[in-house]
Amino acid sequence: MTKKPLFIVLDGIDGCGSTTHSQLLAAFLEYKKDFKVHLTHEPSKSDIGKLLRKFLKNEEIPPTTDALLFAADRDLHYHNEIKKRLDDGYIVISDRYIESSIIYQSIQSDRISIEWIKQLNKFIGHPDLTIILDIEAKTALARKKEKDLEKFEDTSFLVKVRNLYLSRAKQEGYHIISSDDIIEFVQEKIQKTVLDKLNTQN
Ligand code: TYD
Numbered sequence: 177m178t179k180k181p182l183f184i185v186l187d188g189i190d191g192c193g194s195t196t197h198s199q200l201l202a203a204f205l206e207y208k209k210d211f212k213v214h215l216t217h218e219p220s221k222s223d224i225g226k227l228l229r230k231f232l233k234n235e236e237i238p239p240t241t242d243a244l245l246f247a248a249d250r251d252l253h254y255h256n257e258i259k260k261r262l263d264d265g266y267i268v269i270s271d272r273y274i275e276s277s278i279i280y281q282s283i284q285s286d287r288i289s290i291e292w293i294k295q296l297n298k299f300i301g302h303p304d305l306t307i308i309l310d311i312e313a314k315t316a317l318a319r320k321k322e323k324d325l326e327k328f329e330d331t332s333f334l335v336k337v338r339n340l341y342l343s344r345a346k347q348e349g350y351h352i353i354s355s356d357d358i359i360e361f362v363q364e365k366i367q368k369t370v371l372d373k374l375n376t377q378n
Pocket of ligand 1: 246272
């Protein structure tokens with residue numbers, strides 16, 4: 177297996193398990209397969225990312241402002257963190273990336289088109305592999321504590337989010353893995369998908 181850099185994104189609706197599975201995947205690749213691995217997430221740990229986390233609790237932020245800030249956070253995240261690690265030969269795993277913006281922000285407002293989100297994110301680099309973790313909205317929300325819910329964590333909103341993830345995944349050729357199963361089984365499928373990609377890249 178070649179040890180070339182690879183940019184992997186795990187994405188999906190709130191409660192799909194992208195954080196748990198990103199962490200398990202990073203540990204597998206680093207400790208079992210001996211790769212240099214950089215694990216990261218969006219919103220990022222930058223000041224813009226911190227502001228976005230605050231805004232996730234605030235229903236009064238216009239969706240257009242969210243879209244602009246998520247794009248700014250990603251631009252900074254890509255150029256100052258992800259690209260540098262890829263250039264140093266790391267496998268980079270990001271828990272959420274541009275697909276989250278395309279889906280959440282376009283559903284938030286009829287005024288926001290997928291094309292506009294793509295324009296805002298024009299200067300970022302794209303993942304080599306995107307895996308969508310799929311689960312029913314109801315099941316995903318049942319995993320969350322009611323008092324900690326953020327503004328997108330509502331069943332009818334997440335049903336729309338899930339449907340768009342699924343239709344875009346088919347259109348874009350992303351891998352869809354059901355996360356409504358025992359963690360170890362789901363993780364095994366993710367690891368297999370990543371190992372297949374590593375084996376076929378030249
Ligand atoms: P998440 O990391 O799943 O939150 P938590 O750590 O609380 O589980 O994601 C934060 C939220 O931000 C999630 O509802 C999706 C939303 N989001 C967007 O709307 N657009 C984006 O571009 C990104 C990256 C996230």
